[in-house]
Amino acid sequence: MRLSSLLGPDLRAVLESDPESLRDALEEFHAEDIAEILGDLEPADRVALMQVLTPELAASVMERISPEQQVSFLRAISAADGAQVLSEMDPDDLVDVLQELEHEERAPLLTELERFDVEAAEEARELVLYGPETAGGLMTTEYVALPPQTKVWEAIEAVRRAADEGEVESIYYVYVCGYGEKLLGVVSLRDLILGDPGQELEHVMTEKVVHVGPLDDQEKVADIIARYDLSAVPVVDSDFALLGMVTVDDVVDVVIEEATEDAQMMAGMMPLEDSYFATGLFEFVWKRGVWLVLLFLGQLLTATVMEVNQLTLQRTMELALFIPLIISSGGNVGSQSSTLIIRALAIGEIESADWLRVVTRELSVGFLLGLVLGAMGFLRGYIAGDTVAPWALAAVVSTSILAIVVLSAVVGSVLPLVIKRAGLDPAVSSTPFIASVVDVLGLMVYFGIAQYVFSMTA
């Protein structure tokens, strides 16, 4: 049962009659749950409910609703009210919201934001310049950085103070900086708690710090955090000066987002930026249509191949019966192979350099799968034989399936490797793309084998 169905009907009435007690009631909920309730409300109710919340809770909720809901809320209220909520948000989430807005909408909010928090406004102005899918766009500037001579007990005090003032998002690492903000090392909260209180940070810190650059893609950042099991990774510039840090909780979202983008690319479309329903109809048609039109143009070649082989087809009508069956078998095998390789590349299981091992593996797998499907095709072909000898048709169908399955396994596995080698995202070698290539090749193989076998038996 949805919480909103409890709230729904009477919400307006309560909002008007007794906003105080509604606020108190909502204070008991987790911000995530309030965000879910909001998702089920009409936009007007959503804004009204958000305005009832304390700015702190509203900020927590803002961090959890969809970008479209964030934008429509900010557009519905005054810049001053908006800035008050924004000032309570984590800086990285604040920047994400600003990046969703038009440039003209951002300016008044930033001006108002200065009244609440000059520093936050200044930082936001800087961070908003990084692309939303880069380390710079993901990072927060709320971290604790201390000079190398700081004593462990002083560092604990500093962490306590920063956390107390709500200034830092994650207190699990202290970064040791010196010589002009240069990142010298990292000390975990665990190291601090275990350390001798009188020691200096430079003697406790780990000097080999795993780090990223501000322009690194979010996928790389996620990969590094996952690979090294980190709670956060520092972002440094080319002079190794500390700019910010990306925390693991942001990375979980990135991994989910990237998986969705990859899946959409692998299904032959441009990835959506918003959720399914939040994407406008024409953007939807555009992102799907571009690829469909390109694939259609490629598929036109199948009609040409058929035209070229029209005589063979007229002489042996039974050949036509098996065209969908044969090309789809190729498409299915190619789709398996390309997906296996695309995912294995994405998680670093294999590299482009492994292409020979991949081809060897796909050749043997394709051969075995082709034997199984070919045997089934032999039976069906034998039954259908009419104007040609049943066994001849059976031979054509089964050997074509075998050849096309092997070919598809190799094409499906090699194309992503080639595309990756060319510096592109291998996920563009989508299932529909592989299927199109395989359809054209498959028809050529099919008619080639048919002509050969029938000329032998004529």
Next chain:
Amino acid sequence: MRLSSLLGPDLRAVLESDPESLRDALEEFHAEDIAEILGDLEPADRVALMQVLTPELAASVMERISPEQQVSFLRAISAADGAQVLSEMDPDDLVDVLQELEHEERAPLLTELERFDVEAAEEARELVLYGPETAGGLMTTEYVALPPQTKVWEAIEAVRRAADEGEVESIYYVYVCGYGEKLLGVVSLRDLILGDPGQELEHVMTEKVVHVGPLDDQEKVADIIARYDLSAVPVVDSDFALLGMVTVDDVVDVVIEEATEDAQMMAGMMPLEDSYFATGLFEFVWKRGVWLVLLFLGQLLTATVMEVNQLTLQRTMELALFIPLIISSGGNVGSQSSTLIIRALAIGEIESADWLRVVTRELSVGFLLGLVLGAMGFLRGYIAGDTVAPWALAAVVSTSILAIVVLSAVVGSVLPLVIKRAGLDPAVSSTPFIASVVDVLGLMVYFGIAQYVFSMTA
């Protein structure tokens, strides 16, 4: 350049002549990097190198190599040596390794493990019973749990002691338990640092604890940690007694693993359990072949549809030319729709109850896409007209494309919703599955329209 190419040629020599200095050199590397080097070595070299490492470092490396490498290492060394490395591992990783082994191999290791760490061996015996993809299989039992009357300063001391003894994996939460291990609340390390040292935990703790059950699927656990931005989530039994906790770093791995499994299912195959190269040839053929055979059996219907319509096809040979083009357009659109819905369901953007909105959206998108592709089909059909009037063939091809594209968008989007409603994983409504359904329906639509139009013009 791979590190292994530096090490490779001389590795054996160094291993024999000067293992001490090799050990010292490797101590400087991050365990993750050593794991990567190992991945490029021959199995025998891998075992030899692992044995040079200190048990602590070997344990860190073990946590980062593939399950197959873990198993082959343990099989190559004595149970006593193996148990020494295992005793240094995090309990949840230790259990993962044990789950990879055969029952007969586990027993001697557990017996030896008791010599190093009785408690770890006992816990492992319990945890190994949970499925590897459940919260119970993911959780660690190394957490700090304290009674509600504990003072904040005592809790900090307890955390410090536990971390000092290397007993806990994550010290970011303290669980407050009482009345027979019942989970009463949670206190973050941040709360402890900020709290008044003299206060009791029951006055500092958060009582509404987000939690999971030991048999909950790992996907659910990942979803909860991501949704509430947690560092860890406690696992409780039906009496709310605390059993363990799952930390966010394990969840990042789960999310990546699940994305790969989903992608493989969506490409029409059973998900692999091991990496691409680690999967045996016959398991590979089996996991891909089962689906291919089922899809092939379904696709046999296309041959039957063609047989039924053989007369129409003989009368108008041009119809055959467009069969691959038309069915693949349907397949491509259906693949986009199903992927969009499968991912939107996976990340909770939409629910089965939204089916009417989904159908409405897909009908309009399908109609617009069908118009574009249909127009292109009209041109190609007009050119190909020979035994029939060009405009008649053009009309048949274009209206068929329009109809099939709309049909595919609806089928592709509704099937995952139906499958989800039936309690199955919507990812089984894979691209090849949708394509097969759409191929059969598409041929029926195509021949139906052709017969109608040609009978009008005859």
